Amino acid sequence: MTEAAHLGRSVGRSLAETSINIRNRRSCHFRRSNALKRERKREMARQESKEPCKKEACNIQACLSKNNFLPQKCWKVIEQLQACCEKCTYNSTHCASVSGLLKQKPK
Structure with missing residues (x-):
């Protein structure tokens, strides 16, 4: 070799x-x-x-900041937070803001 x-x-x-x-x-x-x-x-x-519903609350904050803080453009994510709060029987610090947001929703 x-x-x-x-x-x-x-x-x-x-x-x-x-x-x-x-x-x-x-x-x-x-x-x-x-x-x-x-x-x-x-x-x-x-x-x-x-911290139940934290993810949904963060999603709302992101949606609101992206849409000039107009809640009418974020109803879908607001409703997701409401559903989460209902699921955990409103036993979350993140559920306190839902009622205020829902009052702004047109019927």
């Missing part, structure tokens, strides 16, 4: 080994990032149980 062929094989082997190592590192990173995502979801679920 020539020296060039021998070097080619050792280089080829080291490249293959290197690519395997890189793949292993990536999959390990992938597993860690998925674990972090799962943990974040669990934490958000815990927070939601502590």
